[in-house]
Amino acid sequence: MDKNPQLQAHVLVEALPYMQRFHGRTIVIKYGGNAMTEAHLQEQFAYDVTLMKQVGMNPVVVHGGGPQIGAMLERLGVETRFVDGMRVTDAATMEVVEMVLGGRVNKEIVQGINRAGGRAVGLTGKDGALLRARPLRNAVADLGMVGEVAAVNPEVIRWLDQGDFIPVVAPIGVGARGESYNINADLVAGALAATLKAEKLILMTNVAGVLDKEGTLRTRLEASEVAQMIADGQIYGGMLPKIQCCLDAVAAGVQAAHIIDGRVPHALLLEIFTDAGVGTLIAGCR
Numbered sequence: 273m274d275k276n277p278q279l280q281a282h283v284l285v286e287a288l289p290y291m292q293r294f295h296g297r298t299i300v301i302k303y304g305g306n307a308m309t310e311a312h313l314q315e316q317f318a319y320d321v322t323l324m325k326q327v328g329m330n331p332v333v334v335h336g337g338g339p340q341i342g343a344m345l346e347r348l349g350v351e352t353r354f355v356d357g358m359r360v361t362d363a364a365t366m367e368v369v370e371m372v373l374g375g376r377v378n379k380e381i382v383q384g385i386n387r388a389g390g391r392a393v394g395l396t397g398k399d400g401a402l403l404r405a406r407p408l409r410n411a412v413a414d415l416g417m418v419g420e421v422a423a424v425n426p427e428v429i430r431w432l433d434q435g436d437f438i439p440v441v442a443p444i445g446v447g448a449r450g451e452s453y454n455i456n457a458d459l460v461a462g463a464l465a466a467t468l469k470a471e472k473l474i475l476m477t478n479v480a481g482v483l484d485k486e487g488t489l490r491t492r493l494e495a496s497e498v499a500q501m502i503a504d505g506q507i508y509g510g511m512l513p514k515i516q517c518c519l520d521a522v523a524a525g526v527q528a529a530h531i532i533d534g535r536v537p538h539a540l541l542l543e544i545f546t547d548a549g550v551g552t553l554i555a556g557c558r
């Protein structure tokens with residue numbers, strides 16, 4: 273890309289109000305498995321998060337890894353299926369989920385941020401008892417070891433923030449008897465954003481945002497519109513937990529929740545440092 277010093281200076285000045293507004297604020301970013309499939313996007317994500325930390329924000333990364341779990345289950349010959357956007361998780365599947373999310377995916381993100389000059393620390397919900405979980409009930413199916421967040425103990429995140437580290441959280445929860453739960457990463461991000469009283473919750477996925485039945489991007493959605501869109505079948509599958517956690521987060525006091533397209537280069541910087549925004553803003557009832 274051609275370097276234009278005047279343009280570079282202009283971009284920095286334009287970013288100044290955003291740096292001031294978000295200084296010292298927590299921004300929870302859910303990095304979806306579908307948004308991390310290309311190396312150049314992974315690298316850009318790592319730089320974006322590192323830059324946020326460098327200018328004084330507290331980014332907290334929660335990652336998914338659905339496609340990566342799926343690929344490993346396939347290699348191992350374990351069949352898998354989803355109900356309402358949740359992977360039905362038996363004991364064998366849980367073992368693979370924990371290995372893939374807590375192992376390879378988590379460490380790749382940590383390593384990427386460290387390579388970009390940040391200081392990332394990888395955790396699962398077991399570390400520091402961060403995520404207490406209980407079984408997630410579904411009206412039509414037994415989801416096995418799928419969990420929902422029962423309680424968040426944010427102490428370890430606060431320590432990391434204060435130490436200038438960037439927490440990178442894999443969505444594994446711990447039950448009352450120490451058993452592991454597979455929690456949808458969107459739900460973990462929403463619960464963390466609510467507990468940490470985050471300024472923003474940003475969910476990065478592989479669609480432009482929430483689309484209506486004509487396939488048009490909804491740049492803003494009111495809480496009151498969502499129930500009708502679900503009833504009409506306009507919002508389904510993997511978008512259901514995203515919408516739910518955005519609604520829960522704004523109801524709990526998070527200022528703004530965004531569903532953005534992780535395939536757009538530097539989508540995070542565009543969302544945070546420009547007025548343009550990329551994707552759907554979920555607004556609360558207030």
Ligand SMILES: Nc1ncnc2c1ncn2[C@@H]1O[C@H](COP(=O)(O)OP(=O)(O)O)[C@@H](O)[C@H]1O
Nearest residue numbers: 304305306477478479482483506507508510511
């Ligand atoms: N109204 C909608 N707008 C956009 N995507 C939707 C909508 N309803 C359902 N979806 C589905 O939700 C998917 C995103 O969820 P998911 O695949 O779980 O993403 P991620 O892996 O990033 O968490 C989209 O690819 C699309 O198939």
Ligand SMILES: CC(=O)N[C@@H](CCC(=O)OP(=O)(O)O)C(=O)O
Nearest residue numbers: 304305336337338358359456457
């Ligand atoms: C219960 C449940 O479905 N858990 C998810 C956890 C990973 C995740 O949420 O990954 P994405 O964000 O990439 O979809 C799963 O097993 O795929």
